[in-house]
Amino acid sequence: MKAYIKFLFIALWLCSSFYCNGQVSYYRTDSLTKYNIKVYDESETSNALCCKVMLKDKVMQKFSPNEVIEYCTNNGKVYKAFDVNYHNKKQRFFLEKLAGNYLTIYYLRSPDRNQHYYLFKNDTTDLIIISNNTDSIKKVFYDYVNYCPEVNSDIEYLTPNKYRIKRLAENLNKCNSSHLTRIRWGIKTGIHLTSLNEPKSNNLFSITDKQLNWNTLLGVFTDIPIKGSNYSFAPEINYQCIGIYYQFEYYNYKHDLLYNASHLNIPLNFKYTFLTKRINPFIIIGPSLTVVNEKNGVVFKYVTNGNSVLIDIPAEQMTQSLLKGFNIGGGIIRDYRNKASWFVEFRLNFSNNLTRSTDYFSESQVSLNTGILF
Structure with a gap:
């Protein structure tokens, strides 16, 4: 190949x-x-x-x-x-x-x-x-x-x-209708389905029965054409709120996982837009860096002792503070030539630990976004 x-x-x-x-x-x-x-x-x-x-x-x-x-x-x-x-x-x-x-x-x-x-x-x-x-x-x-x-x-x-x-x-x-590309910026909002993926090492976070949770996203971005062509550099800054709850068993003990965090996701994307009269499809791909802040994660372990149930907290850190990854997606822009253009997009995002740690979760997301390009 x-x-x-x-x-x-x-x-x-x-x-x-x-x-x-x-x-x-x-x-x-x-x-x-x-x-x-x-x-x-x-x-x-x-x-x-x-x-x-x-x-x-x-x-x-x-x-x-x-x-x-x-x-x-x-x-x-x-x-x-x-x-x-x-x-x-x-x-x-x-x-x-x-x-x-x-x-x-x-x-x-x-x-x-x-x-x-x-x-x-x-x-x-x-x-x-x-x-x-x-x-x-x-x-x-x-x-x-x-x-x-x-x-x-x-x-x-x-x-x-x-x-x-x-x-x-x-x-x-x-005398065709191919638009003149120009530097633009925009705002977007959307929903994303987030999953915490089990680490490579076999530990407490090796959960195979995952649950997916819908969360929200708000972002700003710019679209910079490369030499006036249909290709453009399109960096973004996205603020995401993530809340996930799992119930699972590990070594025959019941556990509850609660994960609440806010993410600052920074993709550095490259984009190609098919410029036509009204409906303008595009594809987008690029690396990303995610800053995990306001982490509030905890795992509760339930141990039965006779008629009592003891609650232990075996873990409080679930991801690293910095995640690296990439995203890929596509969508459509309506009326690119207008001063303000509406768009909708579908995006896949994969984030892993910045260092080679195999002890923490990585993340994957599927998102559906909409916004305005100015």
């Missing part, structure tokens, strides 16, 4: 290394176009200044924007040479093509490390400079691309970010 997964990763890497926008990596001059060569993808500034290639005889060569008209790197980035106004004089750079069709957006990271955006309409031959501030970028899009009402509402959330501008330009060219 591991060998199969490794093969898939290698195959995907090879595909991404040699193909871009349906074409192999290449560079083009006034007189020729060379394909099937290695075209390096270096820093954004380096790519703007030169095209670096490895020829078939393994000789490395660099071309300036005066020598090469256009090139495509092994990673699929397309650059085209343009004369632009830089520090009040005309200078030639390779501009990265962020999106193209009717509306084409180019990007430049200049030698002074500043970012520049340019709009190129196919019915003209001029580059239109887009000032690098939120209002100017929005105005350009409103002025030039209002032909697609399906995605016009996303312009409101546009910021001077390379990946967000690229995504919006692609959506507008295709």
Whole structure:
């Protein structure tokens, strides 16, 4: 199985290394176009200044924007040479093509490390400079691309970010309903079914007849898109109240277990959202850390002595103060494009002792949550 997964990763890497926008990596001059060569993808500034290639005889060569008209790197980035106004004089750079069709957006990271955006309409031959501030970028899009009402509402959330501008330009060219991702935060509440799982060592807590108890959850979270894509980093802080009661026998003695605690659960999740028109499914997975506080747990042992019953307390600590684990789940978001979006999710959470102790309970939870994404 591991060998199969490794093969898939290698195959995907090879595909991404040699193909871009349906074409192999290449560079083009006034007189020729060379394909099937290695075209390096270096820093954004380096790519703007030169095209670096490895020829078939393994000789490395660099071309300036005066020598090469256009090139495509092994990673699929397309650059085209343009004369632009830089520090009040005309200078030639390779501009990265962020999106193209009717509306084409180019990007430049200049030698002074500043970012520049340019709009190129196919019915003209001029580059239109887009000032690098939120209002100017929005105005350009409103002025030039209002032909697609399906995605016009996303312009409101546009910021001077390379990946967000690229995504919006692609959506507008295709005139599709794929939403523009943005940083969001939210609140949620829910119920979770909690179970204390027996430890690996054989001790008092080796209870096989478990009972499951419903408890409550309240949380806050944020959703941070990764490079403007459907992938996002979604950390959370959840406050949980847990109350569990077991009756069991251990070495022929009856016991009662009472466990009341509050948890601060901190998942560091990664999320993928399938962005569609109205209903937007998502999957989420990540590691978690749980801080167990306000512990109030006790085990009562009942010993019969003639007509009397003696009560002993053989244990008061049932879990460690810190638990590590992971969670996985999925759900749906309704109307992602709205300023406030309702969602519902299903989540599985597994927590174990932070250290290698085998003497205490671990926890597992199934939760059903709902909330609002702002």
